[in-house]
Amino acid sequence: MSVIVTDAGFARANQGDVVAFASLTTQTAVDLSNTDDPTALEGHLDRLTLIRVAFPAFSDGRAFTIARRLRMMGYRGQLLALGPVIADQYAMLRRVGFDGAEIPDEIAARQPAEQWHYRAADWDRHHYQAKLRA
Secondary structure (H helix, E strand, O other): OEEEEEOOEEEEOOOOOOEEHHHOOOOOEEEEOOOOOHHHHOOOOOOOOEEEEEOOOOOOOHHHHHHHHHHHOOOOOEEEEEOOOOHHHHHHHHHHOOOEEEEEHHHHHHOOHHHHHHHHOOOOOOOHHHHHHO
16 A cells, blocks of 8 residues: 655555556556656646656656656646655655655655655745745
């Protein structure tokens, strides 16, 4: 099982109808690897309600770029980081466009909701871009 982390806290993940990127046909949810090209989804973004982008390791940041590109392409559905991300990365996840993360139970046990909530506080205000706008 896994846990969904959002600004509201932890929730059990729904292991529903999510398909791999290569299997995308009429599904409304898709998984992308950190090596997939998000532009291949352009004709499907309006009907997708969930995209999960894989982080194979917390130290692999390619999914950050994919998330940002999806939002710039106009994707408005739920966007989740999938894999072993850590609480310290949460603010950056939110800034690039992720709505949250789906993490393994082991990470949720090691880093409880309070640690993620602390990182979620004011994620949209404390970064250099906000300071430049002021």
